[in-house]
Amino acid sequence: MKTQSQTQVALGNARSELKDTxxxxxxxxxxxxxxxxxxxxxxxxxxxxxKVAREQKRAAKIAAMEQRLAxxxxxxxxxxxxxxxxxxxxxxxVYSPEQIAELNKTLxxxxx
Numbered sequence: 001m002k003t004q005s006q007t008q009v010a011l012g013n014a015r016s017e018l019k020d021t022x023x024x025x026x027x028x029x030x031x032x033x034x035x036x037x038x039x040x041x042x043x044x045x046x047x048x049x050x051k052v053a054r055e056q057k058r059a060a061k062i063a064a065m066e067q068r069l070a071x072x073x074x075x076x077x078x079x080x081x082x083x084x085x086x087x088x089x090x091x092x093x094v095y096s097p098e099q100i101a102e103l104n105k106t107l108x109x110x111x112x
Contacts (some may be wrong), residue, residue: 095103104110
């Protein structure tokens with residue numbers, strides 16, 4: 001059997017263990033709260049990164065559509081440009097009457 005002093009010592013040891021355990025529980029709760037805050041901050045960061053990525057993707061799509069629109073406008077205006085180019089007078093070659101007569105003879109348009 002235990003004596004009263006042994007029981008008191010055992011009781012004191014149990015109380016100190018309980019006190020240490022409660023302190024450890026408090027520490028763990030603080031760590032858990034800090035981890036939750038870290039996770040929440042990380043989620044916010046990830047959300048912001050995704051938002052920026054979406055905005056960049058939208059901007060790239062808009063830029064691509066604007067480029068396509070500009071290309072289509074250029075393509076639509078191309079026929080007018082081509083027609084105008086056809087209307088321009090080309091450099092004319094002026095032949096002398098002797099050269100014309102010679103060409104007619106070589107082509108067989110005029111009998112000699």
